[in-house]
Amino acid sequence: MTDPLLEARKVTKRYGHVHALQGADFTAYPGEVVALIGDNGAGKSTLVKTLSGTIRPDEGEVLVDGKPVQLGSPLDARKYGIETVYQDLALAQDLDAAANLHLGRELYRGGLLGRLGVLDRAAMRRSAVAAFRELGVDLRDVGVPVAALSGGQKQSVAVARAVVFANRIIFMDEPTAALGVVQRGRVLDTIKRVRDRGIAVVLISHNMPEVLSVADRVEVLRLGSRVARLTAADTTVEELVGAMTGALDAAGKEGAA
Numbered sequence: 001m002t003d004p005l006l007e008a009r010k011v012t013k014r015y016g017h018v019h020a021l022q023g024a025d026f027t028a029y030p031g032e033v034v035a036l037i038g039d040n041g042a043g044k045s046t047l048v049k050t051l052s053g054t055i056r057p058d059e060g061e062v063l064v065d066g067k068p069v070q071l072g073s074p075l076d077a078r079k080y081g082i083e084t085v086y087q088d089l090a091l092a093q094d095l096d097a098a099a100n101l102h103l104g105r106e107l108y109r110g111g112l113l114g115r116l117g118v119l120d121r122a123a124m125r126r127s128a129v130a131a132f133r134e135l136g137v138d139l140r141d142v143g144v145p146v147a148a149l150s151g152g153q154k155q156s157v158a159v160a161r162a163v164v165f166a167n168r169i170i171f172m173d174e175p176t177a178a179l180g181v182v183q184r185g186r187v188l189d190t191i192k193r194v195r196d197r198g199i200a201v202v203l204i205s206h207n208m209p210e211v212l213s214v215a216d217r218v219e220v221l222r223l224g225s226r227v228a229r230l231t232a233a234d235t236t237v238e239e240l241v242g243a244m245t246g247a248l249d250a251a252g253k254e255g256a257a
């Protein structure tokens with residue numbers, strides 16, 4: 001088996017008396033879609049934030065290519081090729097879709113040498129139009145503020161931003177939650193295409209049929225710990241739900257965590 005790209009080992013995160021993560025483990029391999037599932041409050045978003053540099057764990061280790069790393073910020077995570085589609089999308093509402101696609105990675109006239117110069121809005125617009133077209137994102141005008149877009153369009157912009165720049169790992173926290181059937185299908189196709197580029201896609205979803213249709217593996221969190229690792233092709237929706245709720249423990253069928 002290939003070596004893990006990204007690992008969390010025994011990660012703990014407390015908020016006051018709440019133990020959001022209690023010695024949580026997680027592994028992502030190159031070129032796979034791994035779903036991270038768990039009931040509400042299981043710790044999924046907290047784990048993703050830890051692995052994408054948004055929060056620091058109280059204890060435990062994060063490893064990239066088998067080496068411990070300190071992810072002090074999302075910018076640090078980006079340096080390791082880690083991109084994230086957050087649940088709240090993290091879009092700048094008053095900027096347009098093209099500017100959001102390039103947020104923090106703006107293009108300047110004169111290329112890198114022009115970094116202190118003038119933003120190259122036309123170049124950003126062209127690259128945004130090309131990216132949205134390739135991903136099948138239906139935006140009539142990439143120049144209107146994101147605040148004026150529908151929930152689904154906003155979600156598509158956030159997904160496109162991660163997909164365009166990711167080179168190793170993408171975390172997607174509920175990337176299809178606001179989408180209709182057609183756009184949902186496009187995002188799932190995009191996830192598979194990104195996986196086929198050798199990138200690890202970590203999908204957080206409450207939609208179990210969707211998880212089984214797109215994921216290669218599933219890791220299950222319960223009460224802040226990993227309780228199961230399952231191969232999607234050998235797993236049913238009932239087994240996923242059982243692992244999330246603990247019912248499988250009683251049946252003695254739980255996968256090795």
Ligand SMILES: Nc1ncnc2c1ncn2[C@@H]1O[C@H](COP(=O)(O)OP(=O)(O)OP(=O)(O)O)[C@@H](O)[C@H]1O
Nearest residue numbers: 015018019020038039040041042043044045046047
């Ligand atoms: N900033 C915070 N301050 C206080 N408690 C928090 C904070 N963030 C998360 N928690 C708590 O940590 C626990 C895990 O939350 P988290 O959002 O990681 O779960 P989740 O599995 O992503 O849930 P959901 O599926 O509902 O999004 C919950 O009990 C939550 O209330």
